[in-house]
Amino acid sequence: MKPLPVELDSLACERDQRELFASLSLQLEPGEVLQVAGPNGSGKTSLLRIMAGLLPPSAGDMRYGGESVFSGVGRENWRQQRLYIGHAPAVKGALTAEENLAWLCALSRPVANDHIWQALEQVGLRGFEDVPCHNLSAGQQRRVALARLYLEQHPVWILDEPFTAIDKAGVAALETHILQHAARGGLVIMTTHHGLEHLPGVRCLDLGQVG
Amino acid sequence: MRQIVWLLFCREWRLAWRRPGDLLNPLVFFALVVSLFPLAVGPEPSMLRAMAPGVIWVAALLATLLSLDGLFRSDYEDGSLEQWVLSPHPLALMVLVKVLHHWMMSGLAMVLLAPLFGLMLALPLSSLPVLALTLLLGTPILSLLGAVGAALTVGLKSGGVLLALLILPLYIPVLILGTGAMDAALQGMPVTGFALWLGCLAVLALTLAPIAIAAGLRIGVSE
Amino acid sequence: MNWSFFHKLGSPKWFYDISGRWLPWFAVAGVALLVVGSIWGLFFAPQDYQQGNSFRIIYIHVPAAFVAQSCYMMLAVAGVVSLVWRMKLADVALKCAAPIGAWMTFVALLTGAIWGKPTWGTYWVWDARLTSMLILLFLYFGIIALGQAISNRETSAKATAVLAIVGTVNIPIIKYSVDWWNTLHQPATFKVTAKPAMPVEMWLPLLLMVLGFYALFTVSLLMRMRLEVLRREQKTRWVRETLEKLS
Structure with missing residues (x-):
């Protein structure tokens, strides 16, 4: 899959009649990491949800490889290309980590159980594969959701506050993983209140200044 | 495509069996509503027999509505629904599987229980297969239509009463056909016509309702 | 087809201007039709050979029922336009028309019940028409309740649009099942508004009243929509200028 x-x-x-942002234009090349910043209520989550395709924009367009992602073939293609992990981790408490991941990945492409176990090990959840997720802490549940980053093949990642409730070591591991994804030619768009200034090559879009 | 249907079915199955209480509640409610009527109007068998079809159908309507209220809510709250909407797989197909699974867990159990309540309400044995058949054809329609309402109210905290307000008027044809078939059976008249009509409506609901449910969920998620 | 007209219709300012020009015409036509129709219907139309003078309530009952039913269809059309073309004016129409439709349904029910007293000897009979109108009233309540329950304006508009479409698909099924239920439970009662044998002197004023009710409906819908458009666009310059001109 070649990123565009x-x-x-x-x-x-x-x-609700309030303009969050307008005439936002931006070009993102494969291999870039974009941090969307701004104060609370500046529309960071809304921007990510629009990019993911959950929310229709009130005006304007977004193109992937030159084709609009809001209609027709472009939309179908975009669905295969982007991975969105939102505020809510989409982890079911009654299911185990393994079952959760198997289903979430199957929504785009089924993966083998060995891969799921490897991914869970990489996010530090070894030994928790068979534990129902309501027994896990908030940070561990977030890690289950983020294990998808080690499993799925999407070139574009859209991550809304991925570091919430994650400890320092976990954040460092994730940052490395994100940079590796970018180095492979992937694209990452994310919001976080965690500073990313120390990472090389991270672009920042401040919505507080755009509006 | 077949794989995702199967995986979804397994997921729903697991989720249902890990919280068995949720499965039982609508059935107990159904039983309770049916048992209230003899207490309210008296145990006179002829009166009960005349009322039985209506009582059982209204109880089925209400039990279905109650059980549907939370159908999508937990998936909405934990973000699962967003992932469904974003998936390349057709959302209408996935919600159809989910609703049919839910029907198997609630509607089908009601179909199996209903003849027992028919007996308790003094219905003659010969009419019980008709009761089961009409419920078998009618309850999927109730589940599918109710799911449209559940999808439209998914983001709302107090969906219950609103759901009933939105959906109960749409249940009227099923109620009329179901009780009509029972009345015909009690008078010894043929019921094929009623069954065919119910079948028609079931096919219509199976084809159109998933589209409306999917549209409702997309709207709910975009809030 | 000329689409520029369609897109213009989506512009609130254009709608406000053009509806302001239409409004007086509809109002004058509506008042004239209603006055002529009611005077003709109440004083000059002949008595019904069975019901005497009590039948004259059809000059309100029938037009109200007509408008109530077509208003629900209009909601569904507005819903389709809103969902497919994302036209905001359709959202406004949907929101503004629902309460008018509910009131019309209520008027039809009320006059039907009053009419029932001399005809059947009781205010309420589970007659097929009245029952269908009652269900229609519940459908309107559902739309209004859903619209009010969802706080986000766009979400609320889209959700009510879906509900209106689902309801419209169901209305014929409900209507036929209720008619059929009625024939099953009440064979051969006295049918009101029997279609044949209505002389011209009776139905001509009825036609005027129906047209008058439609004009009245259009006037109230346009007025409500204009108000809603002003409320929604209150931050724009044209609204401020319009309001300054008015005051």
Whole structure:
């Protein structure tokens, strides 16, 4: 899967008569990491949800490889290309970590159980594969969701506050993983209140200044 | 495509059996509502027999609605629904599987239980197969239509009463056909026509309702 | 097909201007039709050979029922336009028309019940028409309740649009099942508004009243929509200018 550039074309978002941002234009090349920053309520999550395809923009367009992701073939293609992990980790308490991951991955492409176990080991959940997730802590549940980053093949990652509730070592491991993904030519768009200044080559989009 | 249907079915199955209480509640509610009527109107068998089809159908309507209220809510709250909407697989197909699974766990059990309550309400033995058949054809419609309402109210905290307000008027044709078939059976008249009509509506609901449910969920998720 | 008209219709300012020009015409036509129709219907139309003067309530009952039913269809059309073309004006129409439709249904039910007293000897009979109207009232309540329960405006508009479409698909099924249920349980009662044998002097004023009710409906819908458009666009310059001109 060869990653293509993502292009935002004067994107606008309006929520309940309040304009969050307008005429947001941006070109993202494969291999870039974009941190969307801004104060609370500046529309970070809304932007990510628009990019993921959950929320229609009030104006403007977004293109992946030159094709609009909001209609027709472009939309179908975009669904295969981007991985979105939102605020809510989509982890079911009644299911085990392994069952959760098997289902979440199957939503795009089924994966083998060995791979799931490897991924769980990489996010530090070895030995918790068969534990129902309601017995895990918030940070561990978040790790289950983030294990998808080690399993799925999508070139574009859209991550909303991935570091929430994760400890320092976990954050460092994830940062490395994100940089590796970018180095392979992938694209990462993320929000976080955790500073990423120490990482090389991270672009920052401050929504507080765009609006 | 077949694989995702199967995996989804397994997921729903596991989720259901790990919280068996949720499965039982609608059935107990169904039994309770049916048992209230003899207490309210008296145990006179002829009166009970005349009322039985209506009582059982109204109880089935209400039990289905109650059980559907939370159908999508937990998936909505923990973010699973977002992942469903974003998936390349057709959302309408996935919700159809989910609703049919839910029907197997609640509607089908009601179909199996209903003849027992028919007996308790003094229905003659010969009419019980008709009761089971009409419920078998009718309850999937109730589940599918109710799921449309559940999808439209998914983001709301107090969905229950609103769901009933939205969906009960749409249940009226099923109620009329179901009780009509029972009345016909009690009078010794043929019921094939009723069964065919119910079958028609079931096919219509199977084809159109998933589209409306999917549209409702997309709207709910975009909030 | 000329689509520029369609896109213009989506612009609130254009709608506000054009509806302001239409409104007086509809209002004048509505008042004239209603006055002529009711005077004709109440004083000059002949008595019904069975019901005497009590039948004259059809001059309100029938038009209200007509408008109530077509209003629900209109909701579904607005819903399709809103979902497919994302036209905001369709959202406004959907939101504004639902309460008018509910009131019309209520008027039809009320006049039906009043009419029932001299005809059947009781205010309420589970007649097929009345039952269908009652269900229609519940359907309207559902739409209004859903619209009010969802706080986000766009979400609420889209959800009510879906509900209106689902309801419209169901209305014929409900209607036929209720008619059929009625024939099953009440064979051969006295049928009101029997279609044949209505002389011209009776149905011509009825036609005027129906047209008058439609005009009245259009006037109230346009007025409500104009108000809603002003409320939604209150931050724009054209609204401020319009309001300054008014005051």
